[in-house]
């Protein structure tokens with residue numbers, strides 16, 4: 117695993133000139149984690165998207181380094197994993213086909229079937245791997261998002277509403293993913309659940325005056 121740093125400096129986001137948040141600054145390195153809290157609409161998901169490179173900031177900078185070298189936003193996908201309500205799965209493919217496709221996109225070496233089996237077993241979907249995703253329950257889809265997010269062992273893991281639709285066994289699975297990420301990389305969790313925020317070594321609250 118590469119050693120990564122993330123530096124968010126005075127980041128502001130506006131939609132149609134309406135300010136969502138401003139002056140957000142923090143920095144994280146390997147083994148550090150951050151909970152982003154705040155009321156509904158305070159900008160947690162928006163900030164996650166800005167960090168993931170899916171949205172640009174209106175002001176301020178988001179910078180990443182890997183092993184001391186600065187990282188371009190195009191290369192971020194090799195180092196980042198995201199679990200979020202707005203992540204789309206391919207409904208007309210099976211669970212394992214979704215992972216094979218993603219594995220090919222992320223690597224020049226093609227898909228890694230051993231690693232795919234490992235993550236599908238870890239999220240409890242190995243038995244259902246050949247079923248179409250459209251036939252999955254919402255908790256099974258959430259589990260598949262975890263398989264997606266950790267497949268390439270990302271240095272930076274972003275979790276937005278981490279336990280939505282999950283049963284107790286699923287929440288335990290997430291807690292294991294979180295513990296592993298806290299040992300090996302950077303973790304950011306957007307949540308208003310106190311138990312989930314407690315996974316992280318620091319926190320910020322958006323939407324304060």
Ligand SMILES: Nc1ncnc2c1ncn2[C@@H]1O[C@H](COP(=O)(O)OP(=O)(O)OP(=O)(O)O)[C@@H](O)[C@H]1O
Pocket residue numbers: 131132136154155156157158159160161162163
């Ligand atoms: N694409 C967009 N265009 C315009 N406004 C947007 C867009 N995306 C989000 N917003 C607005 O930005 C604000 C923050 O939304 P965001 O989804 O980041 O909040 P949140 O803190 O994640 O909320 P929740 O707790 O409900 O998940 C909201 O007022 C929302 O309406």
Ligand SMILES: [Mg+2]
Pocket residue numbers: 160161162276
């Ligand atoms: Mg949100």
